Amino acid sequence: MDRPVIGVVGGGQLARMMAPPATELGIELRVLATSPDECAVAAVHTFEVGDHRDLEALRRFAADVDVLTFDHEHVPTEHLEALLADGVSVHPGPDALVNAQDKLVMRAAVDRLGLPNPAWAAVDDVDALIAFGDATGWPVILKTPRGGYDGKGVRVIDDADAARAAADWFSASSTGGGPLLAEQKVPFSRELSALLARTPSGAIASWPVVESIQVAGVCDEVIAPAPDLDPAVAAAASEAARTLAAELGVTGVLAVEMFETPGVGPGFAINELAMRPHNSGHWTMDGSVTSQFEQHLRAVLDLPLGATDVLGAAAVMKNVLGGANPDLFAVYPQVMAQAPAVKVHTYGKGVRPGRKIGHVNAVAATAEDLPEVRRAAEDAARTLADGTVGATLSDQPAPSGRPAPSATTTTGATR
Secondary structure: OOOOEEEEEOOOHHHHHHHHHHHHHOOEEEEEEOOOOOOOHHHOOEEEEOOOOOHHHHHHHHOOOOEEEEOOOOOOHHHHHHHHHOOOOEOOOHHHHHHHHOHHHHHHHHHHOOOOOOOEEEEOOHHHHHHHHHHHOOOEEEEOOOOOOOOOOEEEEOOHHHHHHOHHHHOHHHHOOOOEEEEEOOOEOEEEEEEEEEOOOOOEEEOOOEEEEEEOOEEEEEEEOOOOOOHHHHHHHHHHHHHHHHHHOOOEEEEEEEEEOOOOOOOEEEEEEEOOOOHHHOOHHHHEOOOHHHHHHHHHOOOOOOOOOEOOOEEEEEEEEOOOOOOHHHHHHHHHHHOOOOEEEEOOOOOOOOOEEEEEEEEEOOHHHHHHHHHHHHHHHHHHHHOOOOOOOOOOOOOOOOOOOEOOOOOOOOO
């Protein structure tokens, strides 16, 4: 059988989680990893070690693949242009991907498309940052345009004195040179994510808009669909994501991270974009007819897209970050006995404090089951991370539902 070959640049957990659906579909998945120790290597038959910043390494890797796609957005745009000139099928292409690579480019695109955007400006120095803060009101958010995710490359600037104290961010050694992005601090009630996939032929399939709960700038929990979200806001948010995908020429999975802004504009503002499978879509592995990883493979091969229905009334994803427990397998018996309906996904990474090492998914058959399902997922994640067996469901109070209303744009695109 002449099966298609997909090459993935990057050897992290996103590439690793593409491997099972690739196997199921009979697709050969290859990975370009920075080292043989990256977690995706163990999940694929063929891998190469190379630097994604090295054009010749990319050319060698792409020579025998049908499609080149990505585990991250850090491949230089000019290298992708060169690969296109070589005849390589690159999805998403550089004209689309640059909007996920460069937040200044993305903000300009959102403005151009007339979608809800916080006030923003490119600032070259402290004086420009202070002028922006004086004009829009303090505090403001300062971001490095490239390279940040999970809250990295983001700084809250409370006033002009804090702006002066952030002068080091304008040095070439800190940011790579060029202007930084200053953003208005957006008052919001919670964070949302609109996830979809688009094929090169232009077909789009969207999952329900989800609630993404962040802790210390890192995605902690996702609930799909977002509970109690105004249907009009959900529809407008989903349509905004479709507009971005179509107008920017996105191929593959697109995640549009948003802030819910009740009573302001259409009820949401766009935060950041990710053009590959995304942490806010991990719930789809067990909670949707088609997972984001299978859908990404379908999309980049220009195959018909799968159904995106939720399997049940709601689905929950809870991230597992490295904690006190160094041996995840040692606590599998407790986790599996305590919560047999919870699905465990680990990434084959060494445990380090705060490192994403896995996630758990659970599905609620009815809306009334959601609090109990969230408790089960939280207990399982805690046991995996810390080695402590969670309380029985009847003894442990339900999670609060969502964090208190906040007013910060400190999160970055999550993996």
